[in-house]
Amino acid sequence: MNGARWLVQALVAEGVDTLFGYPGGAIMPFYDALHGAPELKHVLVRHEQGAAFAANGYARASGRVGVCVATSGPGASNLVTGIADAMLDSVPMVVVTGQVPTTLMGTDAFQELDVFGMTLPMVKHSFIARRVEDLPRIVGEAFRLARSGRPGPVLIDLPKDVQNADASQLPAHASLGIDDVDAPIDASLHAALALISQAQKPVLYGGGGIALGDALAAFRTFVDATQIPTVLTLKGLGALPAQHPLNLGMLGMHGTRAANLAVQESDLLIVVGARFDDRATGKLVEFAPHARIVHMDLDACEIGKLRHADAGVRGDIATTLTKLTLPCAAHLHGRHGAARRQWRAHCQERARQHAARYDAPGDTVYAPALLKRLSELAPDAVVACDVGQHQMWVAQHWRFDDPRKHLTSGALGAMGFGLPAAIGAQLALDKGRQPDARVICVSGDGSFLMNVQELATLRRYGLPVKIVLLDNQALGMVRQWQELFFARRYSEIDLSDNPDFVAVAQAFGIEALHVDRADGVEAALQALLEAKGPALLHVAIDQAANVWPLVPPNRNNAEMLDDSRPDSAAPSHATATPTTPQEDADALPA
Incomplete structure (x- = not known):
């Protein structure tokens, strides 16, 4: 029993059944210990970034801790983007990295890298195990911290000699579980109720x-009881089903007109588990200018960080909503009831007036219509999305009914996230005994090539992930911004030399199809979904297609740009006043 074998047993004791990784010199004792551990399924990715994103997708889809493993030096540094993504989107992960022996640390040894220092700004906590006796404390704390409070990634850096050290004297591992979540204090609830009763x-x-x-059930109960119009962030999509009559859609840069205008006209914002992200608020000083703020969050650091909270309610969100539901409903249907009913009707009518249109002219594939139809054909699918125009189209047009069905790199905006995250999600659903669960990866031609090697992982494990690849032969979101805000000075966005993606998928042994006409979309989607194993649908779309609406940089959310041709659902251009690169510096797209 050495340190590596003890760690394997500890992972099993923590409930880990799947981990993602790539072996190398400094982590080889751990991989040797895995050889005799049937309880743990190790998924060999083809790049360490794929391991981090796959663990990330596993955690997002399941709500459990994702685990990834890599060797020292370049193995560890290749994990960094995935670790940062988990930190910024609050995803519970434990990251295990090999390290050179403790006697060589600090000597610039082969593949030595200070991953502890390198990741300090992007983890909840970091550990270096300098003695084998440290392992029980470190492993227990790592999983407790990853799960507790606002979740996030925790790093364990594991020197090779510690892995090899005698661990026969160590006790069997026992999980520390999860910290209790604080309930909101009564004074904050009374303050919130007072503001809500006046709105x-x-x-x-x-x-x-x-x-x-x-807090999904508590949130929906609160909405139904109070009948308050609701807007959602990118990561909140699905918290209220897309077809719910009070759901005005996503707010922010590419949010719906109904959502953005409702927020700008409101006299009270009840903020539940959101953090006033710049992509949601637009120009912050002009965001919801007439509204007072009730801010509910578990993380005290978020309350008042960007916008003053007139009533800050810190604590468990489900408990907060449950305690406020009945008294809020009584107040909202009593005094000012007529005004609130009129407000609700106004918001709903505007949502109907500005509902998305899918009757795009022409014979080419209109991506929003394709995605909306796919969401109808696969209503229970988990969607792992990359970053770019296709990400916003998914957010706008997919009809989500559960936030855990929408996996996207929100705060970091990391291209290359989609395919490995889909792999992790599929394995999470399989382990959850949902063999019929469907996972769909929606990607763009730019994002897809960032981790295309994970097609080999998909094929090796026979995972039935379905990939929809929207190909406009450009870095679409950057191209759109250069068109609108940089006087059409297109710089380094041309991807017209893309490979034949159908041939690429087939070379990996994956079934692939192609569609480039609107009248072929239905048959192509049906064929994709009926494929028995992994499959890819390559979709050629118009390079000039833009994401609408769009809030320009340094503007408030009421100043949305839309199609300059009001009778068309598939615009290629919109009029906009060009801004300078300096004005756009704080608002560039991913």
């Missing part, structure tokens, strides 16, 4: 904290 134009603003706090 005539209230809006609920829900974010990713709803799913993280297991």
Whole structure:
């Protein structure tokens, strides 16, 4: 029993059944210990970034801790983007990296890298195991911290000699579980209730904290009881089903007109598990200018960080919503009831007036219509999305009914996330005994090539992930911004030399199809979904297609740009006043 074998047994004791990684010199004792551990399924990715994103997708889809492993030096540094993504989107992960022996640390040994220091700004905590006796404390704390409070990644840097050291004297590992979550204090609840009772134009603003706090049922009950119009962030999508009559859609840079205008006109924002991200608020000083703020969050650091909270309610979100539901409903249907009913009807009518159109002219494939149709054909699918125009189209047009079905790199905006995250999600659903669960990866031609090697992982494990690859032969979101805000000075966005993606997929042994006409979309989607194993649908779309609406940089959310041709659902251009690169510096797309 050495340190590596003890760690394998500890992972099993923590409930880990799947981990993602890539071996190398400094982590070889751990891989040797895995050889005799049937309880752990190790998934060999083809790049360490794929391991981090796959663990990330596993955690997002399941709500459990994702685990990834890499060797020292370049193995560890290749994990960094995935670790940062987990930190910024509050994803529970434990990251294990090999390290050179403790006697060589600090000597610039082969493949030595200070991953502890390198990742300090992007983890909840870091550990270096300098003695084998440290392992029980470190492993227990790592999993407790990853799971507790606002989740996030924790790093364990594991020197090779510690892995090889005698661990026969160590006790069997026992999980520390999870910290209790604080309940909100009564004074903050009374303050929130007082503001809500006075509001005539209230809006609920829900974010990713709803799913993280297991508050989905409480949030929906609150909405139904209070009948408050609701907007959602990118990570909050699905907290209220897309077809719910009070769901005005996503707010922010590419949010719906109904959502953005409701927020701008509101007199009270009830913010639930959201953090006033710049992509949601637009120009912050002009965001919801007439609204007072009730801010509910587990993380005290978020309350008042970007916008003053007139009532800050810190604590478990589900408990907060449950305690406020009945008294809020009584107040909202009593005094000012007529004004609130009129406000609700106004918001809903505007949502109907500005509902998305899918009757695009022409014979080419209109991506929003394709994605909306795919969401109808696969309503229970988990969607892992890359970053770019296709990401926003998914957010706008997919009809999500659960936030854990929408996996996307929100705060970091990391291209290359989609395919490995889909692999992790599929394995999470398989382990959850959902063999019929469907995972769909939506990617763009730019993002897809960043981790295309994970097609080999997909094929090796026979995972039935379905890939929709939207190909406009450009870095679409950057191209759109250069068109609108940089006087069409297109710089380094041309991807017209893309490979034949169908041939690429087939070379990996994956079934592939192609569609480039609107009249072929239905048959192509049916064929994709009916494929028995992994499959890719290559979709050629118009390079000039833009994501609408769009809030320009340094503008408030009421100043949305839209199609310059009002009778068309598939615009290629919109009029906009060009801004300078300096004005756009704080608002560039991913």
